[in-house]
Amino acid sequence: MDFGNRKYILIFMIVSVLVIFVIRLFYMQARDESWKDRAIRITEKAVVLKPPRGLVYDRNGELLIANQAVYDLMVIPSDIESLDTVSFCNLVSITPEDFIQRMAAIRKAGGSWKAHEFMGQIKPSDYARISEHLHEFSGFFGQPSTMRRYPEGVAPLFCGMVGKVSQKDLDSDEYYDPRDYIGLGGIELAYESELRGTKGIRYFFRDHKGVTMEVAEGRLDSSAIAGEDLYSTLDIDLQEYGELLMQNKKGCIIALEPATGEILAFVSAPGYDPNLLVGRERGANYQKLVQDSLKPLYNRGVQGLYRPGSIWKMVQSLVALQNGFVQPSTRIACNRSIIGCHGPHSYDDLTGAIQHSCNPYFREVMKRMVEQRKLSNRFEDAAQGLDSWRNNIMAFGFGSDLGTDIPGTKTGQVPGKTYYDKIYGESRWAYSTIYSIAIGEGELLITPLQMANLAAIIANRGWYIPPHMVRKIGNSGSKLPEYLEKRETGVDAEHFQVVIDAMQRVVEVDGGTARRARIPGIEVCGKTGTVQNGDLPDHSVFIAFAPKNDPKIAVAVYVEYAGSGGSWAAPINSLMIEKYLNDSISDPKKEERILTASFLEH
């Protein structure tokens, strides 16, 4: 029997298999693109190139915030071979417990073939010692990185700081990865998006163990673009001087350039050296600062809420003048039966009242503004009057957003109808209940920044530009557009003359409260404030600007528990003005008196 025909069946079988294979190959290789995508995902590794953070200069081009080269000690857990833990701990100066903790955290993060940060931001001096022996510990290696440095060590709260990103930042902004640092206050936070730069990316092949191999050719790389350099408004010399004057004191100094709203000095005392909050000791130092009873991390300049005291009388004067409730010539008797006063005067006009800080005068002025007698119900009338007054006040930036770029700013508190209704009940309060706000006491709360801004408003005769920290973004850039526009207070320039004249008399007339603020050859206009604290010493307040006719600087000084405004805040303020305008101090005794003073008991 011949089975020759069976060869066709066999050939048919063989060819069928071939056809099936070719169809399958065609489908896999020419039709289905998903294999390609998966292959790329598995074999390629995108390495993020981190840009250096932008630098920050002061207004004279001096470096305020710089970068320094540091090393991150990295570890690839799967590459560790027979580690001598004890000598390794000695090398990097940590305890074995710390070592175990760090390794546990790394294991928890996952990816034993990936490089993890074992210890970040090691200074080159320390790293030099470590790197000498690092080769003895397989799996560990150093990786250059950068860290912030503050060459002058000034203005910690103005500069802010950088720290590890939080989970919230990671969730809300895909720019960040867990090893990133982010601005945590001051300029670092406010201008984070400008400073952080643009990350680059480079693609590498990795082998089946995840070990990075050569650069993947033909893939679109992008290089990292450094963050923008910022030119801040700060004057480092003035800032340093301010911090020196405030040594052993609690309070703050804020100096502005009235015409631009630029912050020249921003002292919150007591301060700290910003260099403490970088590098390996950051955590420990931060804890120390948090626990410090003097609260060095508390930004008094924008978060401290204080009663303004007598400086408030200028705001009252301006609002009353603008609305016609007083004239410069208006005289009011100093009736001390309801509210106390000080000094020998009995029947001042407006200039005199500001100069002497006459409380009964301003109690009466405020009464006229609140009790306008437009409504028959005296409660409703007072409520309406108060809110209309409040609107005028808020135009000065009190109790409202000043529009500054300083993070964490508080608006303060200017009480109105809603506020008092809540406390006393509707129609349960009248002017007689609330009159202490007339002289800057009571429920009024403002920040030192708002005080400084008030000085700038008076210097500008009616307008201000929100105080800000950065005058130029990038080498060829400008400041943010909102800091080029004036904000009007609604008080006409003509009404300022009487207030400014009075402020000048406060400083220059022999009986004025701020004789200590005099500077030879400079017309200083200022106003003292003495905020009562019951049994404790008063807070000492002084705001001023100079020179009178071409104001270059406006300064607010607030010294807690120091005494009267004239005795401490005024001389400190004048020293700041003199330092800025003359770059020298004419009265070393005055300076000496301030430097040796200490008000930290309370």
Next chain:
Amino acid sequence: MIYSAGFNAEHASIFNIGQEYGKQFMFIGICAVLSVLVLNVEGNFYIQSAWGIYAVTLFMLILVLVIGTEINGAKAWIKMGNFSLQPSEFSKMGTSLALARFIALSKVEFRRFETRLKALAIVGAPAALIVLQPDPGTLLVFVAFILAMYREGLSGNILIFGLGSVVLGVISVLLAFSTFDYPFLGENSGIYILYVIIALIVILLFAFIRVFVLPRYRKRTIVQALVWSVLAIGFVASVDFVMQSDKVLKPHHKDRIQIMLGLIEDPQGKGYNMDKSKMAIGSGGFSGKGYLEGPLTKYNYVPEQSTDFIFTVIGEEWGFLGCVTVLLLFFGLILRIIFIAERQRSRFTRIYAYCVASILFMHLTINVGMVMGLAPVIGIPLPFFSYGGSSLMGFTLLIFILLRLDAERMSVFR
């Protein structure tokens, strides 16, 4: 001539293997010498010593079980200095020769049951020894001899039987690993559904026979149907047994079968090989990533890529065009061997040639099917491509003996 093409391709792929390249190059040298030797021996020698060669290969298979080295769970290698010899690669040749000699020279008609049983024994002996290693890949290759025997008159039922077994086997495995909520009986293995279905088919079959088949053929048909039914149930039961017990197939083999059938999705674990292999081939695209430009194979993502998974290198580097070229060369070679077989006057040479073609076909089908995810991961080399001296020498011997025999086709008449 087709053969030389195979050798050229060999060079191309072998460059990818790095340090193994040197060794393999040496094997090629040995094979070149070997092929010259083989071609210079008279064809008659192979016919005369077929039994002897078969005996030697059988002895080596026994030897490997005694003194062999275990690699990857199989005792398949005899270590000799730096090199390892894999007797199963040579047993294919020995068995081909013996089978050809037995069928060709037995005066008895191959249709006789006794003859078939003896042929089965010739194939079965080495196959059984290979099961003991165990080496399921090579075992499957021995199934290929059925194709050669089919050409010589083995009943076509065997082929249908084989095909049916595969279909039934796949269904059995699928059901054996799934559970069903049976009425009254609760959760139980899905295999019982298959028994029920087979029983129903048998009942229908009997009804069918009673109605349509003429009474005088009925008895024979019923016997046949009964035999088939018992075989089917026995087969399903044995598949179930094999898949449930750990004795016959190792757990990793069972996992591979399940992965191939889509019962387990596990690209990181046991399905890793197949997943990466498919990914490498699939990502090669139409024209490939270029020589040494395939990151998956270059960075060792595909395990055993120089041996069993060598086709993935071709797939990733040379794409669809490269794969089809290689496949065409291989299938061309197989068809060429069939052509050679059919022009023989010597029955021995024809059967031997069919054995060679069948072995190549089996290797190709399983290996390429495996890397493309059409067959379970079974260790079996791609002829001439995969790294391994024994495999290369084995195939060299197979083919050059055929060439020598073919060269003598005019002078020999048997």
